Amino acid sequence: MGNGLTDPGGNRANGRVPPEGARPAGTGRELPVLDLEPGRPAPVRERADAARNRMRVLKAAEELFATRDARHVTMDEIAKAAGVGRATLYRRYPDPASIATALLDEHERQVQEHILSGPPPLGPGASPADRLAAFHVAMTDLLERHLHLVLGAETGSARFATGAYRFWRAHVRMLLTEAGVPDPDAMTDAVLAPLAPEVYQFQRHTLGLSQARVTEALVWSARRLAGGGAPGS
Amino acid sequence: MGNGLTDPGGNRANGRVPPEGARPAGTGRELPVLDLEPGRPAPVRERADAARNRMRVLKAAEELFATRDARHVTMDEIAKAAGVGRATLYRRYPDPASIATALLDEHERQVQEHILSGPPPLGPGASPADRLAAFHVAMTDLLERHLHLVLGAETGSARFATGAYRFWRAHVRMLLTEAGVPDPDAMTDAVLAPLAPEVYQFQRHTLGLSQARVTEALVWSARRLAGGGAPGS
DNA sequence: GCGACAAACGGACACCGTGTCCACATGGCT
DNA sequence: AGCCATGTGGACACGGTGTCCGTTTGTCGC
Numbered sequence: 001m002g003n004g005l006t007d008p009g010g011n012r013a014n015g016r017v018p019p020e021g022a023r024p025a026g027t028g029r030e031l032p033v034l035d036l037e038p039g040r041p042a043p044v045r046e047r048a049d050a051a052r053n054r055m056r057v058l059k060a061a062e063e064l065f066a067t068r069d070a071r072h073v074t075m076d077e078i079a080k081a082a083g084v085g086r087a088t089l090y091r092r093y094p095d096p097a098s099i100a101t102a103l104l105d106e107h108e109r110q111v112q113e114h115i116l117s118g119p120p121p122l123g124p125g126a127s128p129a130d131r132l133a134a135f136h137v138a139m140t141d142l143l144e145r146h147l148h149l150v151l152g153a154e155t156g157s158a159r160f161a162t163g164a165y166r167f168w169r170a171h172v173r174m175l176l177t178e179a180g181v182p183d184p185d186a187m188t189d190a191v192l193a194p195l196a197p198e199v200y201q202f203q204r205h206t207l208g209l210s211q212a213r214v215t216e217a218l219v220w221s222a223r224r225l226a227g228g229g230a231p232g233s
Numbered sequence: 234m235g236n237g238l239t240d241p242g243g244n245r246a247n248g249r250v251p252p253e254g255a256r257p258a259g260t261g262r263e264l265p266v267l268d269l270e271p272g273r274p275a276p277v278r279e280r281a282d283a284a285r286n287r288m289r290v291l292k293a294a295e296e297l298f299a300t301r302d303a304r305h306v307t308m309d310e311i312a313k314a315a316g317v318g319r320a321t322l323y324r325r326y327p328d329p330a331s332i333a334t335a336l337l338d339e340h341e342r343q344v345q346e347h348i349l350s351g352p353p354p355l356g357p358g359a360s361p362a363d364r365l366a367a368f369h370v371a372m373t374d375l376l377e378r379h380l381h382l383v384l385g386a387e388t389g390s391a392r393f394a395t396g397a398y399r400f401w402r403a404h405v406r407m408l409l410t411e412a413g414v415p416d417p418d419a420m421t422d423a424v425l426a427p428l429a430p431e432v433y434q435f436q437r438h439t440l441g442l443s444q445a446r447v448t449e450a451l452v453w454s455a456r457r458l459a460g461g462g463a464p465g466s
Numbered sequence: 467g468c469g470a471c472a473a474a475c476g477g478a479c480a481c482c483g484t485g486t487c488c489a490c491a492t493g494g495c496t
Numbered sequence: 497a498g499c500c501a502t503g504t505g506g507a508c509a510c511g512g513t514g515t516c517c518g519t520t521t522g523t524c525g526c
Binding site: 047048049050074075076086087090094095 | 482483484485486487492493494
C-alpha cells in the first residue's frame, strides 16, 4: 500500500505512458507540474482530512478486495468499511475498479520500471526471446501476488482500456518485432491474452495448477514463438 | 434461430459433452429419457402458448443482442421486446447470458460435430498442427459471425463455466498432447485465451485489424506451438 | 363438446446498487 | 479570529433484479 504522497489529483485511472522509445523515470502524471521539489509543497495542497480519508478508503478497500470476490465489491461497502460517506468516495473514484487500479498502480509501476531500465533478462540487453520469457515470469508473479486486485481492476473488456495494458502491449509488440515474428500487431494481443486475470484464476483455482506450471507453460510458449527456431520451415 | 423442436426442457445452459472419446450424435440432454421416438411425442408435452412465447423471446433477444452491446441487454428489455412478462422470461432463463447461450448453441454445435466427425483438417485425420490451425480458423469464423452473441454469453469468468469451453478445452488438450507439447494441461488455456470474445472484439474493432490478420496470426502461432519443429532442442 | 385441473402467464412488490445534489462542517490562509 | 474554498455525507430518484401470487389458458378425460 503506497505512501500518501502519490497522486494528489485523485481519480485519474492508471494513466501511465505507452512508451515505445523509453521514458527515464519520474512520476507518471500528465499535469503541467511534473514533480514536487521538497520544501515548496506543490501548487495546491490536499487538505489534511482529505488525505486521512483517502488512506482510510485505500486501506479498507484493500481488505475488502482480499476478502470477498473483488468483482462484487460495491462502492457502498467500501464507503461503509472506510467510515466515509458514499459521495466522498465518488469524489475521487468513479467505481470500485478504479480503486483497485490505484492500489495496483505501485506494484505495476515497479515491473514497468524494471522493464524500462532494470537488469536483463527483464530489462534491456537480453535477446527478445529471453526478455519475453522474463516478462511472462514477472507477470505471473504479479498475478499470483495481487490476483484479487487485478480481478477487481482489469476484468473483461476493461482490461484493454487501462494504461497498464497499453504499456504491456507496447513492450511485447517491440519484442515480437525484434524477434521477426510475422504480424506483431495481431500477435501481441494473442500473446497477452493468457495473462488475463480470469484465465490465471481459472488455471490456478479451478484447475488447481501450481504457479510454477502456469509460468513454465507460458515461458515455453514465449520461447517457441519468439525463439530463433527454424522460421520458414 | 433453430427450429422449435429442440430443447423442450428449457434453460439448461449449453450442456454439451466434454468428449475425449467420441459421441455419435443424438441430442445433448442429460435427462433419463434419451431421445424421442416419432409418434409418441415425448413424456411431457410443451404447451402451445409456451412454445410460441419461447420463439418470441428468442427472436426478440437475437435482435436486441445484435443491436445494443450484448453485455448491457437486460431481462426487462428482452421481455418488453418479446411482449411477455418478466416473470415468464425468468421461468426459462435465469439471465440474459443464458439466452445468448441458447441462441449460440446451434452454431457451436455445428463446429463441434465437424470436429468430431467431419472431414480433415478440422475433423479427424490430419496432423495435430493442421487440426489446431483449422480449429483457430473455425473459431475466429464463429467469433466473426456471432460476436454479439458470444459477448453476451461467454464474457469474463463465465466463459470457463460453459459446456462449450469444456468441449474446446478437451479438443485442444488432445491435440497438444498428440503434438508432444510439454504440459498440455497448462498450455491448453493459454492457447484458448486469445479466442476470448473480448480479445477478438478489441483486435477487430478497437485496433481495427481485419479478420484475416487475426486468423493468420493465430494460425501461425498454432503451427509454431504444435508444429513438428525441433521438440527437444 | 365440456368441464376440471395443471401449467403458464404477467402485474406488482421489495430490495439493492448507483450516481448526484445540496446544506453543512471544517481546515488553511490572511 | 474570521473568511472562503474545499471536503463531507445524508438523502433522493432511478433502474435492474428476482419472486410472489392471483388470473388466464391450454389440454386431457369424460
